[in-house]
Amino acid sequence: MDLSAINPVLLIASLMVAATPILLAGIGELVVERAGVLNLGVEGMMITGAICGFAIAVNTGSPALGFVAAAGGGALLSLLFALLTQYALANQVASGLALTLFGLGLSSLLGQGYVGIKPPPTDRLDIPVLTDLPVVGRILFGHDLMVYFGIALVALVWAFLKYTRAGLILRAVGESHDAAHALGYKVKRIRVMAIMFGGACAGLGGAYISLVRVPQWTEGMTAGAGWIALALVVFASWKPWRVLIGAYLFGGVTVLQLNLQAAGLAIPVEYLSMSPYLITILVLVIMSADKSRAPASLGRIFHASQ
């Protein structure tokens, strides 16, 4: 075994890349759940975003347009969920699971002509001097824009929920939709918007996998990332910064265990492969032991009866 082959700088830089898909999907789902909706279709929206982004990027040659299309695709698919749960009053758990299955099927249909193609490369940030700094340059200033966008989005969501009136209303809707309705807030409209935001974020996360992290298109390539994002939100106690910590932890252990495998560590590969899941869940369970709890109306169907 040769641990010296592992470069800590590259390790940190690549964990940020590995964490970005679940970070984006997780922060979107956090907003959805704070509005009181449980959308289990994250996986389906991610893979739909992955193929939409991939296809548009390949056809236009622009990764930026690809990401925009991915957000649009995810949001569009989530609109289906919104219609089912907010207007047809369908069960949220069943609708979410259906959305995942539908998304997986739809994406393999859309992606039939794109197997084996390489997408246009997404540029990394390259700031003269700063990017060339030793150690910090590669970690802080050497990523593609989506990595920074993910971090900025966490900060924005945190500030939105904590300091803005719209954020307060969103939390109120998630706490008690009946009380919010009695005060005259448009529960359904607010929830539909939150669901679409969650869909767009999941789509971006998916496209990040197909355009940057892998980068190519294969069926079912999100491989459970959506489920990790869902678990992340719960174990993060619905707090934005904890989603970031959890995502980086998961990304970090994933990258580390790959490095350890390459270095020939004498532990069976299966144990190393399961380690990111185990460690992330363990740490977040310990963190979530405080008093915070789920939004009170989470997963409940709202119907404005007289």
Added chain:
Amino acid sequence: MTGTDILLSIRGLTKAYPGVVANDDVSFDIGRGEVHALLGENGAGKSTLVKMIYGLVKPDSGEMVLNGAAFAPSEPQAARAAGVAMVFQHFSLFDALNVAENIALGMADPPAMRDLATRIRDVSEQYGLPLDPYRTVGDLSAGERQRVEIVRCLLQDPKLLIMDEPTSVLTPQEVEILFATLRKLSAEGTAILYISHKLEEIRALCDAATILRLGRKVAECTPRETTAREMAELMVGSELLVPERTGKAPGPVRLALKGLSVRSPSQFGTSLKEVSFEVRGGEVLGLAGVAGNGQDELLAALSGELTSARGMVVLEGKEIGQLGPMARRRMGLLTAPEERLGHAAAPDMSLTENALLTGAEREGLMANGFLRWGKARAFAKAIIERFDVRTPGTENAARSLSGGNLQKFVIGREVMQRPDVLVVNQPTWGVDAAAAAVIRQALLDLAEGGTAVIVISQDLDELMEVSDRFAALNEGRLSEVVPAQGLTVEQIGLMMGGAHGMEVAHV
């Protein structure tokens, strides 16, 4: 009343829902600074009427004039902007948010949080409703939560304040203080539309009253010059039956609690602390208390949903604290919880199935693990007949019954099983006066037959009507148990915990 004195004029408001006319051509006027009572039984259309004034429901026809201008709010924001504020019966508060955030949500254009907190402190102290803006609402008592709602309204300088059953969660002392606040508001020119079915309170507070029955306005009166009985009969439309009971010496002790202490299973619940009492066969023990002072937990501890140490609950000399609900039912301790839909009855199951759920054991409705549907149906039918439950049949879902009818069914179901001890929580909550009288009479008849009955209720009038002995729950502790006869409202209020830190308005 001359034209300029009228604040809100309601003309011919009508609202129909499928199958029922909630309001039929209702007209009345509210003057500036007037305290106007809206009276009526459950289902008389009071709630629908105020929802139309507050913009939550659109009338089918009719019009309103506020301050001389046509008034047709399409949503609550519009009503609030026009100077109408409302304190809800079932609180429209958010448990996980703090007081200031809750208040900000009810305002059209709230100031920054820090300024808002200062204003909340000022207004709440000025009106004798002290509040800490940064406390989480879920941790507040029922009375404090109501203060949040009232302060939320006052911050908007309302011209008309609508209050829906505001005193049902207050002790008599707190009611006095609330009334002082309302009188101060009224003297400052704010009109108050006051909905209640507590007639003595209306006589003490209100300048005028409009009485609704089955969606129609049936009378208008001046409460100070009308007796409570006259108003009650206007509401019901017929003479009122007062339950009767005959004095009888109580029998042996049936149920005893000995220092019962249990933790509440819910985060915002109240744990029971050292609750002790004895109840004898043939007597009715009334337990008062403002909502959220441990009533639900006490019922759960008696029914067996919450278990305790063996010796804390003693039924007929046997220690049963560790036994679950089924074992206790078998031994003759039956309970009827407060929440009709979801706790006392399974909403989507038929009445027969609901009768089976608690009656299977004692009524022999099953054999060798199989259900005896015929017998179950006959049992449900017997309940329906004896308690005059209005329903097409035994196969209708519990949800389809009106609140009062379902309440008659769930209480009747326990009464018909000839319990040795019966515990009921809020037996007539949301039930009209005629049905309430039937239920109370059934409880008294049961006691007559030697059963020990425990009635947990927030309705003091009801408790005084049925109880032989009386005690009050306050923050999970039980007061001394005293004979009910001769108790004054003042004494009861002190047993319930007095004013809970409320102060009289600083004028």
